[in-house]
Amino acid sequence: MSKTLNSKISFPNLDELGVQVWNKNFAKGANIEVISTGSYVLNRALGAGGWPKGKIIEIFGTDSSGKSTLALHSVLEAQKAGQRVVYIDLENTLNPEWAKKIGVDASKLLVAYPNSGEEAMELIFKLIETKNVDLIIVDSVAALVPSAEFESNFQDQTMGLHARLMSKGLRIIQSKLIGSHTTIIFINQIREKIGNSYIPSITTTGGRALKYAASVRVEIKRCEAIKDSSNTTIGFATKGIVVKNKYGSPMAVANMALYFDSGFDVYHEVIQECLSKQVIVRKGSWFEYEGKNISQGLPHLRKLMRENKELFEGVKKKVLFI
Template sequence: MQIASDIMNALKKRMPKHSFGVPKEEETWFLTTGSRLLDLSIRDGKSPSGLPGGRLVEFYGLPSSGKTALALRVCREAQKQGGMVVWLDAERGFEPDLARLIGVDLGQEAFLYTEPYGLEHVLGAIEEIAENYHESPAPIVVVVDSVSGLNPMAYMMDDSTVKDTPPAAATAKELHRWFRRGAFWYASGSKIVLIFISHLTADPRPYGGDKTPHGSSISFYARLRLRMSATDLKDPEGGKRLGQWLTARIVKNKMGSKYAETEMPFYFHTGFSPAVENICYLLQQKVLEKTGNGRIRFGDKSYLIGQFRDLYLQDNHIRETVDQMVLDQFRSDLEGRRK
């Protein structure tokens, strides 16, 4: 249409350095979370899927809800692709044993660990990586654990300009200033994944509920926000506590639907189990059938869940078949909800 051409020419005079055209997909690369179901939930069954490169992702929740465990799982997936991890430990609470349990390589070639002193140090490190390594062919995962443990340097040095400002407000102002500068935009289109871990705190106001204590900048600029929670994972026979069911609830999602929930089994002695996660999903959806004695029917045979889990891990054909069943059922379930 002539009017469209006229408007474009007029805008080019006002914004000569801007390009105009058809909107395109903003994310071109994704890093798997290690959970097939969570990946599928993020992009509504599209492939590839996972956490978007060049974007900010937030994991938040109450203490011991699985935030750090999921972040470490993502780190492991990056390392499996030849990538590396930068872990900014504001809390000074990193657990090497937990990282090793999940399968993270803590060698210096694959894992850089530091304990930043102030918020500016963290933001400066992120900006440095975004500016200088946005063309890296291998994934780079930057984890801030946690934003709740950071304060601006001025506040920590007892600067008179912020002495009457609550620490959460000082942090919120500095984050707002940094995001407005667009410092992380350098990473757009890259294989850099930025994960902010945040804690929930109680709002003292009546009916305030829980909230993250550092303003709304992170929630506004995040491409994806996952709220984590945990419940006990018990032995069905003896009732012994074996681990936790970690639930990731999609609260904000610019790449697909919101409010989907994914349950991931985490065992205290072995870590995450994709096999059990997928098998339990298929049992819940009644794609796999349990016999009267609690065995799982697969084809013309039946197995104990432990036997079937081991087969999943050892037999490529069974693993590919189960994974395809998960994909088909997820897409079928999604299509049914849309009707």
């Protein structure tokens, strides 16, 4: 006579074992909490609508490509939502005036200046543990210098210390982020790989640990200059390439624009989307919308979008959901 095996089996309370029910409707698609990037097209490229909360993000690229500026736009969006942000300025390059131009409330932005990579990591651990910080910006990975490097002579061998610091620190961060709402954005730089003189090859600083730990990795590439009617450069186009994405499709591309007076510009983004989808039609120097000429010249059209909120919201709804 056979017996049912589960008749005498009893399971302990899963909460006591630290096992959590993640999402009962996960099979139907779970809702992901996000912090907006400040860019409509990058939010769309990420799939989830922004940076996923409680996760590790990496923004990387060449110098002066707009990495820190993009991070500041994320700070602004977090502040708009009433969230607390800590900016860890290891490079000592955060410009309060530039942050204010973007719209960041500098009086509410907490800024830290750690003296070493270890001190920065310890600070990150403590900030997560408070459960009172929504966004941490680490600027930058390259400046997370181990204390042993500061204390060593130039002739001392310190190779690998940086990568070991990142590897150990990220393991601890990942464990502390379980169940947390704190998002951490690491800003990273690109370096040329040494050892192959025939094929140009690049990598990011800090070893491989961040590549594995990050849920989202976005590469920022600086493209062509943006000029005004007098041929003066007033900004530059950029591409945000979603290299890794655990919450949407990887390798999606966001075409953005960074202006020297205001940072990344959503008006420019919407205009370019309108032009590519024929919502706004360019005829010579004029721009036509719904059969009517509305502006002459791109700078004037951008100004019109800024001033006419009804027009901007109308075209935005058309292009961002096509």
